[in-house]
Amino acid sequence: MTKQEQLVEYNIQDIIEYIVKDLKMEYDKAMQLFYNSQTFDKLIDVDTGLYLESSAYVYTLFQDEINFGSLIQAEL
Numbered sequence: 693m694t695k696q697e698q699l700v701e702y703n704i705q706d707i708i709e710y711i712v713k714d715l716k717m718e719y720d721k722a723m724q725l726f727y728n729s730q731t732f733d734k735l736i737d738v739d740t741g742l743y744l745e746s747s748a749y750v751y752t753l754f755q756d757e758i759n760f761g762s763l764i765q766a767e768l
Contacts, residue, residue, distance in 0.1 A: 699743045700736055706747030707754060729754060730763040 693701075704726070711722035726732050731754040734740045742750060757763045 696738045696743060700738075703735060703743060703745075703747045703750055704732075707751050710747070710751045711754075726754065729757055731757050734763065 707726055708719065708722050711717055711726060712719055715722070717725070731750060734742050734753075735750055736743075742753075753763060
């Protein structure tokens with residue numbers, strides 16, 4: 693496993709835990725929800741560099757996707 697793949701995997705694990713805790717959802721349902729998201733697609737695409745961000749940051753992107761129906765990244 694490459695370093696990039698490890699970072700992606702660590703992010704995924706953390707985000708699933710956040711979903712389970714925050715949404716009070718079963719682990720398998722949380723996995724299904726995240727794996728079917730645009731955020732997940734961007735996270736596993738190493739060209740985006742999203743895997744380099746903290747899991748908390750990626751989770752906020754996921755929350756925005758859930759709340760607004762699509763992936764939204766605020767401009768600074």
